[in-house]
């Protein structure tokens with residue numbers, strides 16, 4: 001467990017930089033603390049494997065800093081908008097995540113405001129780290145579930161936008177349930193390419209693909225590329241299942 005700081009203590013200088021990363025001002029800090037109270041956040045817990053301003057946090061990206069927090073007694077994940085983020089608010093991400101949730105994808109959205117997103121806290125590991133300790137059958141099941149989630153996003157027309165290189169966008173919890181995170185760049189106005197991007201990331205290009213291919217044994221990359229090409233032309237369920245087969249994750253029985 002990390003350091004738990006009640007919301008009313010967050011105005012102290014050492015925490016200001018996390019709440020208003022990377023450039024704190026007292027006016028902005030005050031506004032944000034008020035917003036946190038309105039969201040019902042009672043405390044923030046500084047814990048996790050990343051570090052911001054010398055404090056441990058769950059994650060950090062271009063738009064936000066993600067920390068563990070408490071809403072009453074409930075553990076939640078709190079995404080804090082960076083003051084230098086090129087987005088005016090968290091409302092777009094909240095809207096996209098809410099749609100993903102209806103498809104059974106993403107951490108559950110609990111609440112949102114201008115500068116914060118409150119969501120289900122996922123206790124788990126990012127995919128590259130999870131790969132270090134999984135077995136072949138667990139890997140196949142998790143790969144299949146990730147692709148099924150991408151299929152549902154494709155079918156609903158919601159393009160995540162950052163899945164072709166997603167080492168920080170898939171968290172796998174302690175029950176081996178994968179969660180796709182970060183719907184900040186998601187859109188309903190692009191042609192969805194969740195399945196094709198994810199297959200490229202998992203099986204074709206980069207360090208994660210190399211590791212997975214080593215674990216699952218060699219598959220025919222040309223066949224995978226061909227299956228993706230066919231799926232791009234016609235995003236039918238049967239074309240999707242051919243992708244699962246060529247990727248070697250079509251698990252019918254346990």
Ligand SMILES: Nc1ncnc2c1ncn2[C@@H]1O[C@H](COP(=O)(O)OP(=O)(O)O)[C@@H](O)[C@H]1O
Nearest residue numbers: 059060061062063064066077107121122168182
């Ligand atoms: N619901 C969550 N539970 C636990 N950790 C999370 C959660 N959401 C995000 N994270 C962690 O925070 C990191 C950054 O989140 P992300 O939404 O990608 O922020 P950004 O938009 O700034 O890139 C993720 O890579 C992940 O490690």
Ligand SMILES: [Mg+2]
Nearest residue numbers: 061062168182
């Ligand atoms: Mg991100």
